[in-house]
Amino acid sequence: MSGINRLDIKQLRVLQLLLQERNVSRVANVMGLTQQAVSEQLRKLRGTFDDQLFIRTSNGVVPTPLAESLETQVNQVVQDIEALFPDRAFEPSTLEGVFHITASDYALMTVLPALLDAVNKAAPHLKIIVRDFESDALNKLMLTGEVDLAISFPHFIPETCPSMFLFHEQHVCVVSKHSPLAGQQLSIEALAPHPQLIISPSRANLKGSHDHWFAEKGLRRNVVMSIPSFSAAPSIIGASHLACFLPSRLLPNDHLAKVELDELPPCFDVIAAWHQRSSNSPILKWMLALMHAMFVEPQALEQTR
Numbered sequence: 001m002s003g004i005n006r007l008d009i010k011q012l013r014v015l016q017l018l019l020q021e022r023n024v025s026r027v028a029n030v031m032g033l034t035q036q037a038v039s040e041q042l043r044k045l046r047g048t049f050d051d052q053l054f055i056r057t058s059n060g061v062v063p064t065p066l067a068e069s070l071e072t073q074v075n076q077v078v079q080d081i082e083a084l085f086p087d088r089a090f091e092p093s094t095l096e097g098v099f100h101i102t103a104s105d106y107a108l109m110t111v112l113p114a115l116l117d118a119v120n121k122a123a124p125h126l127k128i129i130v131r132d133f134e135s136d137a138l139n140k141l142m143l144t145g146e147v148d149l150a151i152s153f154p155h156f157i158p159e160t161c162p163s164m165f166l167f168h169e170q171h172v173c174v175v176s177k178h179s180p181l182a183g184q185q186l187s188i189e190a191l192a193p194h195p196q197l198i199i200s201p202s203r204a205n206l207k208g209s210h211d212h213w214f215a216e217k218g219l220r221r222n223v224v225m226s227i228p229s230f231s232a233a234p235s236i237i238g239a240s241h242l243a244c245f246l247p248s249r250l251l252p253n254d255h256l257a258k259v260e261l262d263e264l265p266p267c268f269d270v271i272a273a274w275h276q277r278s279s280n281s282p283i284l285k286w287m288l289a290l291m292h293a294m295f296v297e298p299q300a301l302e303q304t305r
Contacts, residue, residue, distance in 0.1 A: 006044075006047070006048045007045075007048055009081060010041060011041050011048070012074060012077060012078055012081075013031065013078060014027060014031070014038055014041040014042060014045065015045055015053070015067075015070070015074050016071075016075060016078050017030055017031065018038075018042070018054055018061060018063070018067075019063060019067060019070075020145065020277055022059075022060045022061055022062065022063070022144055023059075023144070023145065024038050024042075024061060026145055029097050029098055030097065032096065032097075042054065049066065049070075051064055051066045051067070052064050053066065053067040054067060059144075060144070090282050092122040092123040092126075092286060093122065094125075095123040095125060095126040095283060096125045096126060097127070098127045098128070098129060099126060099127070099128050099129070099148050099149070099283055099287070100128075100129050100131065100145075100147050100148045100149070101129070101130045101147070101148065101149045101150075101151065102130070102131050102132070102133050102134070102138065102147045102149075102150045102151075102152075103130060103133060103150070103151040103152065104133045104151065104152040104153065104156065104201060105199075105229045105230045105231055106152075106153075106247055106250070106270075107133075107151040107152055108130070108231075109231060109249075109250060110247070110249045110250070111151050111270070111291070111295070112130065112151070114294050115290060115291060115294065116128060116130075118294070119287070119290065126283070131147070133150070133152060133156070133201065133202075135152075135156040135202045138150060138156070138157070138158060139158040139160070139161075142158075142161065142273075142274065142275035142278075143275055143277075147275075148274065148278060148281070148283075148284060149272060149274055149284065149287060150272070150273045150274070151270070151271070151272050151273075152270070152271070152273070153268060153269065153270060153271070154271055156202065157271065157273040158273075161273040161275060161276070162273065162274060162276055162279055163271045163272065163273040163274075164272045164288055164291070164292065164296075165269055165270075165271055165296065166269075166270045166291060166295040166296065167269075167270055167295045167296070167299060168267045168268070168269060168270075169247045169248065169249060169267065169268055169269070169270055170247070170264060170265075170267050170268075171210070171245040171246065171247055171248070171264065171268075172246060172247075172248050172251065172258055173186075173191065173244070173245055173258065173259040173261050173264075174237060174243070174246050174251070174253075174256040174257065174259065175241075175243050175244075175256070175257060175259055176237055176238045176239070176240060176241070176242075176255065176256065176257070177238065177254075177255065177256060177257040179241060179243075179257065181194070181243065181259050182257035182258075182259070183257055183259075183260070184259055184260065185260045185262070186259050186260065186262070187261070187262050188219065188261060188262065188263055189217075189219060191243060191259070191261065192214055192219040192221050192222065193222050194222060194243050195222055195225075195241060195242050195243070196208075196221055196223050196224065196225075196242060196244060196245075197223075197225045197226070197227065197233070197236065197237060197240070197242040197243070197244040198223050198225070198226050198245075199227060199229065199230050199233055199244075199246075200226045200227070200228060201228050201229065201230075204226065204228070206225075206226050207223075208221070208223055208245075210245055210265050211223075213265050213266070224242070230246070230247070233246060233250075234246075234250075234253045234255040234256055235255060237256060238253075238255025238256060239255075243259065272288060
């Protein structure tokens with residue numbers, strides 16, 4: 001019997017997803033099948049192509065050279081088959097499975113509360129896993145499908161990843177509400193020697209994101225403490241004599257008071273990013289549309305007033 005007579009559409013879809021996901025359990029989740037059912041389809045594929053196709057490893061599966069050589073053709077065949085059927089309306093309430101998000105500490109506090117509330121209300125059967133933001137491993141995590149969506153600052157996102165701008169953010173200088181600097185007008189020159197705390201989520205060192213800004217003005221800032229999270233910063237600043245630059249959306253805070261500087265650091269962007277292989281994912285497109293409505297559209301509306 002020729003290979004075409006032994007191959008069905010479900011097997012092609014399994015082959016396509018295994019080439020993308022490199023993980024049997026994730027393929028089962030996407031297709032709504034058991035892992036055993038996916039393994040059975042893989043067994044049939046191996047017989048059809050007379051090749052192992054995928055080798056199991058501790059982290060999933062690795063395609064054989066033959067399997068890799070088939071990827072472009074398989075994608076095209078599946079795309080052509082899908083084109084035979086009219087598009088169906090996307091209905092969030094019917095969504096199932098698991099969607100993986102990685103978000104910086106800042107994004108956890110400013111973006112995710114509204115996003116996850118909207119997702120849970122519209123898609124109550126969709127499960128969400130939010131994981132720590134690992135900038136050094138992000139490209140690999142997105143390539144393997146362990147991360148579907150990343151929310152952070154542009155310099156933490158691989159340049160090869162598509163992204164969507166969410167909003168501009170501005171750092172402001174804060175101190176404890178009990179500090180003599182609270183509410184004071186201060187020059188950058190006067191602030192530079194004052195003991196400062198920085199938030200460094202990706203590197204455990206005393207190098208802050210605004211060091212270059214101070215250096216351009218011929219100043220050397222006095223960084224004496226570094227912590228890995230924005231969430232811990234207000235309590236630590238509130239109980240100390242330290243000054244710190246925090247994103248404005250984290251304020252107001254009962255522990256803190258602003259220092260009015262004669263100049264502020266440059267604004268920065270907050271973005272959502274994903275791997276290009278997921279660009280056509282209906283769930284991802286829906287998530288991006290939600291964030292666009294929450295963060296991008298209000299800014300555009302405000303600019304027209």
